[in-house]
Amino acid sequence: MTDTMIRIAAGLERAFAARGFAEPSVEDLRDAAGVSLRTLYKYMPSRADMVLAALEHRHARYLAHLFDRLPDGPEAALDALLERVGTWLATETAHGCLFHGAVAADPGSVPLREVLSRHKAEVAHRAGEATGLAGREIELLVLMEGLTQAWSLHTDAAVISAKRLGHGLRSREAG
Known part of the structure; x- marks a missing residue:
């Protein structure tokens, strides 16, 4: 991805996170991306492409936020991971999960469902590896999604x- 594409995707992510997927006009999205309408359409020829680019950018940022430089040891990693989810929610997510929001805005979109599924699967897989709970990805996903809602x-x-x-999940796994 080029620097221009990253900058555009970052602006689109901010716009969709702040205003949802239905409200921002193309002009609003252009302004958020900081480029001309021609440049925006050159890199993302449709609104669907804009949404997917924003979600891909969000995915990369979320993974980095959660998993970069986690402490060693499964219990410390678990605590840090859940604290980081809380920090993300406090600073980045005013309206809930952006991936679920995108699917809710366009429930028939197969590409959106695929990006949601891939995002959640990768988060759960990496959480399982980091916390010593590999094989318990569904439980970890339920835990993290529940935290997101609560x-x-x-x-x-x-x-x-x-x-x-x-x-408690870790102690049952060890026992």
Whole structure:
């Protein structure tokens, strides 16, 4: 991906995260991307391409936020991972999961469902490896998705509860 494409995708991600997928006009998206309409369409010829580019950018940022420089040891990694989900929710996600939002805005889109599935599978796989819970990806995904939903109501208490549940999962796995 070129620097221009990354810059455009970053602007589109910000626009969709702030305003949803239906509201921003093409002119709003152009302004958010910081390019001319011609340049925007050169790199992303349709709104669907713009949404997918924004989600790919979000995917890369989320993975880096969660998994870069995790502490050694499965328990410390689990705590850090769940704390990072909480930090992401506090700083990046005002309206819930952007991937689920995209699918909700266009439920018949196979490419959106595929990017959602790939995103969640990669997060769960990497979480399983980092926490010593490989093979328990569904449980980890339920835990992380539950944290995502509960965070807006309970903030730090949701993170603490997710850690408790995660450690319970780890102790059952070890036992």
